[in-house]
Amino acid sequence: MRTVDIRVPATSANLGPGFDALGLALSLYDEVEAGLTGERGVEVSVSGEGAGEVDLGERHLVVRAMREAFGRMGVAQPAGIRLRCRNRIPHARGLGSSSAAVCAGLLAARALAEVEWPDDEVFALATEMEGHPDNVAPCLAGGLTVAWSDHAGAPHMVKLAPDQRVRPVVLVPSARLATETARGLLPKDVPHKDASFNAGRAALLIAALTQRPETGLLLAATEDRLHQHYRAPAMPQSAALVERLRAVGVPAVVSGAGPTVLAFSTSDTQDLIAPEVGNDWHIQQMDVDPVGANVQFPETR
Ligand SMILES: Nc1ncnc2c1ncn2[C@@H]1O[C@H](COP(=O)(O)OP(=O)(O)O)[C@@H](O)[C@H]1O
């Protein structure tokens, strides 16, 4: 049986003001070994995050993504699929686990089908399945990404390299919050002044992360009025931690739809983070993943 190994990074979306647009790939990975078998049925094993929780059959998200991909590529559905998943990205914490699973499935299907299927169609289908492109873009491409959809609904991205003096630190709670639930807390409309506030901050954040990683600029650049406070009632401890960190000068935001908190650490703020974080949080210092999803056939490794 021919197999393929896929490695996909965790991602942090929004980064404060860049709701549904900005995303950062992180050095925390899920690994999937995928193969097609001659026997009918799906065989999935999961270790690490999600083990004992996720479906092990056709409803498994990686399997669903593979099935979607075979359909889009116009390739016959394989009789059987075998997956071995080694998961490190915690689920429903705002670190892009579902996006990583979808990307892994699409890339596995493309590699095993051995057909030419353009990267932009992989990006489009992953975005369609996920509902928004901001986790998908950094998961596929790595680095810091700006993603948007055109008037026909097709997603696009620009990839940037953040300044290496900025280090992402994630503060992961044990509590979970499904992205769908968090999206349900957002209002249909927002005040014009809040939209204009976020537009300025998001533009500043790109400048600060790529060219001017100064704490003062990063603090201003990570302010948000479009999503975090609407969602705070569903994650009061995250909201309080963001507030505490910002009060001592650490640029902190809710990661994705939460409840993980993302802090941008620089040489002058790195020692300020731990004292504000209680025992209920798992602190992980990260690097920015520069390359995104990786696909390898075992025989070429
Ligand atoms: N590696 C995975 N394998 C199977 N299902 C997954 C995987 N990662 C995420 N999921 C599914 O996606 C859900 C989390 O998605 P979501 O609420 O969007 O949160 P996140 O911020 O982690 O993406 C999980 O509860 C699980 O059902």
Ligand SMILES: N[C@@H](CCOP(=O)(O)O)C(=O)O
């Ligand atoms: N822009 C989305 C990002 C969701 O990210 P996730 O990692 O929590 O799935 C949102 O804020 O809803």
